[in-house]
Amino acid sequence: MLSYQHIYHAGNLADVHKHALLAWMLSYLTRKDKPLSYLETHAGRALYDLAAAEATKTGEAAQGIARVADWFAADDPYMQVMHQTSETHGINAYPGSPLVADLLLRDGDRITLAELHPQERAALQHTLPTAQVHQTDGFALAHAKLPPTPRRGLMLIDPSYEVKSDYDDIPRHIRKYARAWNVGIIALWYPILTSNAHASMLKTLANNHPDALRSEVRFPPARTGHGMVGSGLFVIRPPFGLAERAANLKTRFDQLK
Structure with missing residues (x-):
């Protein structure tokens, strides 16, 4: 389906959860002098x-980020990305996950992205x-590209879930991805x-993946009747x-009223 556009939801509390952990993982991976x-x-x-x-309509x-930015120290990878984005694109700019990755990765690293819309x-x-x-189906692209070169690295799967069959199909996709890319982090x-x-x-x-990390946070609905009340990240080979990073972030979310 092509109706979903994230601009209506950018910078919400789910983005804060997802992007803060993504930025931390990429920062961790780039500490080692090997391409990814x-x-x-x-x-x-x-x-x-x-x-x-x-964005203002919803x-x-x-x-989201306007309310909780002070959770993060200036040297936190997520906040570093936020500052870089603001300096380049203006104070109202917010980085989606591809830009988070682009700002944290190095010249020798490789970024491959799928977007159907x-x-x-x-x-x-x-x-x-x-x-x-x-411009293709992201699930199909992952099957075609795994394992990638370089083999070290991370894949983020972040569908809109407008296609209700995703809930049934995703475990099958991920099981194949984890076998094809047996050293990769899959989030x-x-x-x-x-x-x-x-x-x-x-x-x-x-x-299927008993050793994976499951990070979940809860928060009040963004508006009356909104069905999303939390955010989850399931990470294979965390x-x-x-x-520890996820637990500290959850403590922050638990304090929201």
Whole structure:
């Protein structure tokens, strides 16, 4: 489906959770002087204007990054990315996950992105002209590209879940990805919904990958009737220290009213 555009939700509390942990993982990986691959299956446009009408319409950024930026020290990888984005694109700019990766990775690292929506893909390529950007189904691209070169690295799977069959299909995809790329970090983001639509998927994932890290945070709905009340990240082969980082972030979320 091509109706989803993340500008309506950019900078919300789920983005804070996801991007803070993604930035930490990429910062950790780049400490070692070896090249790595970054893949993303549902990339979006990479750069968002939080003053745009779409973003202000939902108010999610106001309840998100605008509210909790002081959680992060100036030298935190997530905050470093935020500062770089503001300096380059203005104070209302917010980095999507491809831009988070681009700002933290090095010249010898490789970024491969999939985005099916034609306008989002065009904006993505404009923002990241040196990345490999494919207008194709992200799940199929991952099957075709794994294992990547360099073999060391991370893949983020971040679908909109507008296609309801994703909840059933994702565990099968990830099981194949983990076998094909037996050294890669595979991170799946998922929404925590009042409908509990994610529960069966997570049960299967946990059974298939018992050593994975499951980071979940809860927060008040962004507006009355909004069904998302939390954010989850399921990480296969989590880097050392991620569990502690996720636990510290959860403590912050637990303090939200």
